[in-house]
Amino acid sequence: MPTQQRTQDAAISTRVALISVLIIFIGSLFALFLVYKTFPKVTDEERQFIKLPWNIEDAKQLGIVLSRYKTDHYFQVMTGVFITYIFLQTFAIPGSLFLSVLSGFLFPFTIALILVCTCSALGASLCFLLSQLLGRKLVLKYYPEKAQAWAHQVDKHRDNLFNYVLFLRITPFLPNWFINLTAPVIGVPLVPFAVGTFFGVAPPSFVAIQGGQTLQNLTADDFAISAGSLTWLAVCGVVPLVPVIFKGWFKEKLE
Template sequence: MSANNPRRRNSRVRNIQDSVVGVTSSAEDLSTSKALVLVAIIFISSILALGLLYKQFPDLEEEEQKHLHLPWDLEDAKQLGLVLDRYKEKYFYEVLFGVFLVYIFLQTFAIPGSIFLSILSGFLFPFYLALLLVCCCSAIGASLCFFLSNLLGKKLVKRFFPEKAAQWARAVTKHSNNLLNYIIFLRVTPFLPNWFINMSAPVIGVPLTPFALGTFIGVAPPSFVAIQAGQTLHTLTSTSDAWSWTSVTVLSVFALVSLVPVFLKDKLKAKFE
């Protein structure tokens, strides 16, 4: 039985390597220029969709209009929250869909600012609705970023982050049987930025299903902290105010819990072998 272990391990490694080859070769089939054009078309289409959403929003006063933009800092989020909160009762679904669409846009194109939308969601919506909204937007946006990275990812990541990509590729091969838990762990902990995970995942052969599901589950704990902070948005002076020893402890516990199935699986495997 132990003699078969190296064979099974080598087989799993080959499967991961085949997956990497399959994903990257499909991206290479499309020339860089065509991939850039396709990404540009998707980006422009997204901008047009946001513009259409803006046109559907009720007329705002001149003072309010200047605050209706992507929040780049906490003060922007505060002012935007005050504007949207005024119209939320009468135009609830428009406001909800607006946050949904903008959040996905930021995640899809790896644009900073989604943390402020998480805090804003906690201010505008009931806690559990805000948490579901953020988790869904994160999973959908990350999956779309996964798709775009599959078009250009190998060229960009290998050019600008070759060492990190190679390091994570080795980790993916090592954790090939526990990718879901591994993705959850990466999302809960701050070891790698989310935008880098989104761009690198398809390049190094992470399948979409554990990637999307792991993102949905893994972003819940840090989103829990951000949304809870959003309920007191008017008192926040910086994003660091959202963090406390309690929130750090909660995230640490979730990170450890995500690894428990891996440890149990390894122990059971060693016991029966």
């Protein structure tokens, strides 16, 4: 195939990918709009707090409003949190951490944890799929060194990708948005990626949801990660590596 033809095909492919992502984004915005429009009627004072939480104060005010309507509109409130969380994760928009805190305030701990893990896994998987459409060129253009370094690590852990994804989700070495965008580019399969994300976000979500239990009294200073939380995350981060270490040890013994 002539070089010019390949260039034209690549340009068409990129254009199709851009249009597809744009359509998906507009459709997602429309879903958020429907959630907002179908929410029970609120007062003018309350309406100002019905917005995406960008900080702990936003989450606190939103939580206070939603808690007033949760008893009579339980599934409506949960659906709103669910769709909003997935939207933020899908398009790598900051704010999902505060939705985790909000979930801890609105729902019982177990339900909040399952909700956050499910939303994280679904949203990250959708971001993964969008990255397959468009992300390769963006990642290789803006983060070539990081992508190459992570690709090398993925190759080293090819036989233990679930444990490796689990480790990455628990520990803060790579930001979640970078993992979501880069994973399909460097050959991480979707299934271990999604399952590893579901279980991997549980320990940090545990900390955020616990904070949500006392959201009304929580301040930005209180929200700073404590030494106990860091210890908890460190222990949880080591656990996924234990089977890998033992597997390598037994392999060496057998050889």
